[in-house]
Amino acid sequence: MSDKIIELKSVNKWFGDFQVLKDVNLEVGLKQKIVVCGPSGSGKSTLIRCINRLEEHQQGQIFVDGIELTQATKDIEKIRAEVGMVFQQFNLFPHLSVVDNCALAPIWVKKMSKKEAEELALQQLETVHISDQARKFPGQLSGGQQQRAAIARALCMKPKIMLFDEPTSALDPEMIKEVLDVMVELAKGGMTMIVVTHEMGFAKEVADQMIFMDEGMIVEKASTKEFFANPKNERTKLFLSQIL
Amino acid sequence: MININKIYQWSRTNLFSNWYNSLLSLIIVFAFIKFIPPLLNWLFFDATFRGSSKAECYGDGACWIFIKVWFQKLIYGLYPENQVWRINLAFLILIFSVITSIFVKPTIRRYIIIFLIFVFPFLAIWLIGGFAIDIESLEIYIPILEEVDTRVWGGLSLTFIIAIFAMLFCFPIGIILALGRRSELPAIKYSSIVFIEFWRGVPLITVLFMASVMFPLFLPGDTNVDKLMRCVIGITLFEAAYMAEVVRGGLQALPRGQYDAAKSLGMGYWQMNALIILPQALKIVIPGIANTFIALFKDTPLILVVGLLEFLGMIKLAGANPDWLGFAVEGYVFAATVYWIFCFSMSRYSQRLEIRFSTERK
Numbered sequence: 001m002s003d004k005i006i007e008l009k010s011v012n013k014w015f016g017d018f019q020v021l022k023d024v025n026l027e028v029g030l031k032q033k034i035v036v037c038g039p040s041g042s043g044k045s046t047l048i049r050c051i052n053r054l055e056e057h058q059q060g061q062i063f064v065d066g067i068e069l070t071q072a073t074k075d076i077e078k079i080r081a082e083v084g085m086v087f088q089q090f091n092l093f094p095h096l097s098v099v100d101n102c103a104l105a106p107i108w109v110k111k112m113s114k115k116e117a118e119e120l121a122l123q124q125l126e127t128v129h130i131s132d133q134a135r136k137f138p139g140q141l142s143g144g145q146q147q148r149a150a151i152a153r154a155l156c157m158k159p160k161i162m163l164f165d166e167p168t169s170a171l172d173p174e175m176i177k178e179v180l181d182v183m184v185e186l187a188k189g190g191m192t193m194i195v196v197t198h199e200m201g202f203a204k205e206v207a208d209q210m211i212f213m214d215e216g217m218i219v220e221k222a223s224t225k226e227f228f229a230n231p232k233n234e235r236t237k238l239f240l241s242q243i244l
Numbered sequence: 245m246i247n248i249n250k251i252y253q254w255s256r257t258n259l260f261s262n263w264y265n266s267l268l269s270l271i272i273v274f275a276f277i278k279f280i281p282p283l284l285n286w287l288f289f290d291a292t293f294r295g296s297s298k299a300e301c302y303g304d305g306a307c308w309i310f311i312k313v314w315f316q317k318l319i320y321g322l323y324p325e326n327q328v329w330r331i332n333l334a335f336l337i338l339i340f341s342v343i344t345s346i347f348v349k350p351t352i353r354r355y356i357i358i359f360l361i362f363v364f365p366f367l368a369i370w371l372i373g374g375f376a377i378d379i380e381s382l383e384i385y386i387p388i389l390e391e392v393d394t395r396v397w398g399g400l401s402l403t404f405i406i407a408i409f410a411m412l413f414c415f416p417i418g419i420i421l422a423l424g425r426r427s428e429l430p431a432i433k434y435s436s437i438v439f440i441e442f443w444r445g446v447p448l449i450t451v452l453f454m455a456s457v458m459f460p461l462f463l464p465g466d467t468n469v470d471k472l473m474r475c476v477i478g479i480t481l482f483e484a485a486y487m488a489e490v491v492r493g494g495l496q497a498l499p500r501g502q503y504d505a506a507k508s509l510g511m512g513y514w515q516m517n518a519l520i521i522l523p524q525a526l527k528i529v530i531p532g533i534a535n536t537f538i539a540l541f542k543d544t545p546l547i548l549v550v551g552l553l554e555f556l557g558m559i560k561l562a563g564a565n566p567d568w569l570g571f572a573v574e575g576y577v578f579a580a581t582v583y584w585i586f587c588f589s590m591s592r593y594s595q596r597l598e599i600r601f602s603t604e605r606k
Contacts, residue, residue, distance in 0.1 A: 049504075052507075054504050054508065077511065080509070082510075083508070084508070085504075085508035087504065089499075089501050091499075091501035091502060093502065093505070094524065094603060095524050095527065095601070095603055105510060108511065108515050109509060109510040109511055109515070139603060154508070154509070157510060
């Protein structure tokens with residue numbers, strides 16, 4: 001596959017004595033949308049945190065856009081700039097207004113002019129439908145608005161890949177939809193996405209491929225249709241029966 | 245009548261709600277009546293303000309003539325009187341730039357702050373210490389401002405010189421040490437820890453003795469570092485260690501998600517700290533920073549032990565003058581008032597900063 005943008009080859013990772021990732025193999029093609037699910041503690045978050053090296057893996061190889069992530073990778077910042085990430089707890093910068101949250105990295109990392117970066121920020125805030133909140137501080141926004149602002153902030157770096165780490169788990173139920181809607185629009189726009197989520201409705205709508213993880217291993221990997229219609233693994237069946 | 249009723253109601257609920265509150269209120273009222281009038285009498289009503297010699301002091305009140313006569317020395321120390329304008333000019337520049345910075349646009353204010361931090365301290369030292377153009381190879385020597393040895397600097401102006409320099413340098417050094425202590429590189433981490441723990445473990449008075457007596461012994465014979473400068477460096481490093489721990493408290497209060505978010509946007513170590521981490525961490529520890537600065541300001545009299553006389557030192561010197569024996573109390577009351585005014589101003593200023601930087605739920 002020539003347009004393969006992320007590749008994990010038998011990745012292993014430990015936290016102390018505890019093995020969180022066991023021989024994980026994964027390939028993500030350009031514009032592919034992958035949804036990762038599984039019980040808590042199964043290593044889903046760790047997996048995607050390894051992809052932009054917020055966590056270091058100890059064994060195996062991870063390639064992002066053809067570059068291997070190792071201890072020696074000097075330009076890790078450059079790779080991170082190409083991989084956008086959205087967190088469960090939003091992690092907006094509370095001391096900056098929403099528009100400054102979005103414009104900060106383009107100005108300092110991409111050396112964009114202040115004016116240009118602000119225009120870009122407002123444009124991205126428009127795509128997540130909160131341009132009217134641009135001058136407020138994160139603490140003045142609702143959870144759903146904060147998460148959408150966080151998505152806009154990541155998009156301002158024009159990433160090739162977007163990683164979502166349980167983006168709706170910290171939200172009140174009535175705010176989940178507004179965030180998922182934005183993510184669906186993003187997916188339809190052709191973004192490469194890896195999403196850790198339990199929102200199976202969202203998965204059915206946008207995912208090309210489903211991954212089920214348990215105890216640090218990828219237990220089942222299948223196309224979305226196959227995964228929901230005909231899960232092969234017993235643990236997947238159990239999990240699906242519990243959350244659907 | 246309504247007013248009296250209100251006062252009655254208020255005192256019923258706040259002062260005399262039950263028997264022990266009533267008792268406490270009465271004791272406090274009694275203490276006020278007993279102690280405040282004599283204090284006011286001593287400070288103002290029976291005090292002597294006019295005159296120019298000890299003989300003119302009469303009555304039981306304070307003799308403020310003492311302060312008046314020595315005022316020049318309390319502010320400028322033994323600095324030559326005909327050169328005092330240089331100190332005044334330096335502080336006028338400071339006050340002028342601080343006041344203008346309040347009223348101008350943020351873009352211009354930035355330049356004033358840069359001037360105050362990077363140019364002004366050295367300009368002031370130049371102005372107060374004097375300088376000359378000295379090109380030995382051409383045998384040119386033009387004294388532009390008469391050199392004034394730091395041994396005759398003193399009084400409140402010296403207090404400020406020491407405090408301003410120490411604050412200016414201990415703050416960035418403290419930040420670097422705090423970041424160093426949390427570094428993942430063992431060499432940086434452990435040297436920061438050793439530095440902080442060493443300076444925190446030594447009394448300031450020892451530091452000053454070391455700076456003034458021991459330090460020259462380690463230097464080659466012909467190098468001569470000014471004693472005042474050695475003391476300022478000593479105080480700076482001492483306070484930097486405290487500052488480092490204050491800042492570290494702020495760094496530890498930040499959730500890990502802030503680091504994750506900054507990294508995931510492609511920021512490097514310095515960008516992450518300068519743009520995301522420190523602005524938040526320093527905001528959290530404004531009270532602690534103010535605390536350290538106030539403590540630093542009040543630590544300056546300790547340079548007395550190495551023979552430098554700042555404000556309190558000059559008051560002691562004046563009180564020990566044979567012509568003016570017996571006026572120590574006036575001197576100390578005056579000193580306490582002056583220190584209190586400046587420390588309280590710092591405290592108020594820090595509270596204003598806290599409000600200005602708060603972005604939570606405006």
